[in-house]
Amino acid sequence: MAEFDFEAVVVGAGAVGLACGYALARRDLSVAVLEKEAVIGQGVSSRNSEVIHGGLYYPTGSLKARLCVRGRRALYAFCDAHKVNYDRCGKLVVATSPDDVERLEAILEQARTNDVEGMAQLTAAQAIAMEPELACYGALHSPQSGVLDSHGYMLALEGEIQAHGGAVVTSTPFEGATPLDGGGFSIRAGGEEPATLTCRYLVTAAGLFAQDAAALIEGFPKAEIPKAFYGKGIYFRLMGKAPFSRLIYPPPIHGALGTHYRRDLGGQAVFGPNLFWVDELDYSVDPDARAAFTDYIRKFWPAVPEEHLSPDYAGIRPKLHGPDDPQPDWRIDDATAHGLPGLVAMFGIESPGLTSSLALGEEIAARLEV
Numbered sequence: 001m002a003e004f005d006f007e008a009v010v011v012g013a014g015a016v017g018l019a020c021g022y023a024l025a026r027r028d029l030s031v032a033v034l035e036k037e038a039v040i041g042q043g044v045s046s047r048n049s050e051v052i053h054g055g056l057y058y059p060t061g062s063l064k065a066r067l068c069v070r071g072r073r074a075l076y077a078f079c080d081a082h083k084v085n086y087d088r089c090g091k092l093v094v095a096t097s098p099d100d101v102e103r104l105e106a107i108l109e110q111a112r113t114n115d116v117e118g119m120a121q122l123t124a125a126q127a128i129a130m131e132p133e134l135a136c137y138g139a140l141h142s143p144q145s146g147v148l149d150s151h152g153y154m155l156a157l158e159g160e161i162q163a164h165g166g167a168v169v170t171s172t173p174f175e176g177a178t179p180l181d182g183g184g185f186s187i188r189a190g191g192e193e194p195a196t197l198t199c200r201y202l203v204t205a206a207g208l209f210a211q212d213a214a215a216l217i218e219g220f221p222k223a224e225i226p227k228a229f230y231g232k233g234i235y236f237r238l239m240g241k242a243p244f245s246r247l248i249y250p251p252p253i254h255g256a257l258g259t260h261y262r263r264d265l266g267g268q269a270v271f272g273p274n275l276f277w278v279d280e281l282d283y284s285v286d287p288d289a290r291a292a293f294t295d296y297i298r299k300f301w302p303a304v305p306e307e308h309l310s311p312d313y314a315g316i317r318p319k320l321h322g323p324d325d326p327q328p329d330w331r332i333d334d335a336t337a338h339g340l341p342g343l344v345a346m347f348g349i350e351s352p353g354l355t356s357s358l359a360l361g362e363e364i365a366a367r368l369e370v
C-alpha cells in the first residue's frame, strides 16, 4: 500500500474546513489543514451573524435541512465539552404585516418536518409579553436557536485536530493537486517554504475561493465547477441598550434570511445582514444605508433610534445563484460527481454553514467512507 505524508489534506481553515479536519482526525487519520491566510478563520467564518440556527426553513430532503439540525445539536454539545461561549437565547420569527402570518404557518410546518424541537406559534400579545419592545402580528418561537463565539469554536476545533496529532498550517496556500496512479494526490503548497506532499484524501473547504480551489485539481471536470456569485450583506450596531434578549427575524427574503436582530455575546444589539450582489470581495459598509435599515427595523421595533445605529461590518455569501434564480442547496461533490476517488469538494457553503459545520465534517467523512 502506498505511503502518504498525510492521510487527509483539507484546504481552508474556516469553520467548515476545521470541522472536516476534526471529523477525519477523530477517525485516527493523520490530517493537515492548509490555510492561505496567516490566521485561521478569517474568511466567511469571521464575517457572519454567529447565529446557531434551529433549522426551520430549509426544504425537506436538502443537505441544509438535514445537516443544520444535526449540526446544531452537535455544536451545543461540542461547546459544552470545550467551554466555548454561547447563548441559547431562542428566536422569534415575527410577522411584520398581516400577510406574513400565513408565511409563519408554512415555516412552522417546515420546521416540524425538519424535526426542529420545541417550536411554538404565538399570538402577537404572547410574543410582546416575551419581548415588550416588539411590534408584530404574530410570531413563532424557536427555543433552540442561539448565538455562538465562532472564533472560540474554531480555536477549539484547531486544538482538537492538534491533540489528535494533526496540523493546521497557516500562510500556506493550496496551489494544486495531481491524482496519483493507484490512488491519492500529490499536493503543491505555497508560502514561504513551498512544499509538495502526498495524501490519500483531499477535501476542499475554501469558502469564497471554492471554485478556484477545484480548478487547481488536475482532472476535475471544468464543466462541473459551478459559477460563483457573491451575495454581500452589511450590519449596523446599536449604540445603547439592546432592546430584546432573543433573536428577532422577520420571514426570509428571496435568497437569504435577511436582516435580523441579535444581541451579541458582548450584550450589544446588531442588525443585518441585508442582501445585494457584488462582483468583488469588498467589505466596505455604506453609512448611507442607515435610513433603509431603520425603516426595515421599525417594522418590528417601532422605537428604533436611527441616530444610534452605527455602520459595522460586512460579510459576503459564497452563492451558487444570481439575484433572480431560486436559492439552491449546498454542493458537496464526491467521486460520483467529478470522478476522482478520495476527493470531496464543497461549493456554495453559505448559511447555515457555521451551525452545520460539525455535521458537514461527518458528511465528508461518510462520503470518503472512512
Ligand SMILES: Cc1cc2nc3c(=O)[nH]c(=O)nc-3n(C[C@H](O)[C@H](O)[C@H](O)COP(=O)(O)OP(=O)(O)OC[C@H]3O[C@@H](n4cnc5c(N)ncnc54)[C@H](O)[C@@H]3O)c2cc1C
Pocket: 011, 012, 013, 014, 015, 016, 017, 018, 034, 035, 036, 037, 040, 041, 042, 043, 044, 045, 046, 047, 048, 049, 050, 051, 052, 053, 172, 173, 174, 175, 205, 206, 207, 208, 209, 210, 213, 233, 273, 314, 315, 316, 317, 318, 349, 350, 351, 352, 353, 354, 355, 356
Ligand atoms: C453575512 C453572513 C452571515 C451569516 N450568518 C450565519 C449565521 O448566523 N449562522 C450560520 O450558521 N451561518 C452563517 N453564515 C454562513 C457561514 O458563515 C458560512 O457558511 C461558514 O462560515 C463557511 O465556512 P467555510 O469554512 O466554508 O468558509 P471560510 O470561513 O471562508 O473558510 C475558507 C477558508 O479557506 C481559505 N482558503 C481559500 N482558498 C485557499 C487556498 N487556495 N489555500 C488555502 N486556503 C484557502 C480561506 O482563506 C478561508 O480561511 C453567514 C454568512 C454570511 C456571509
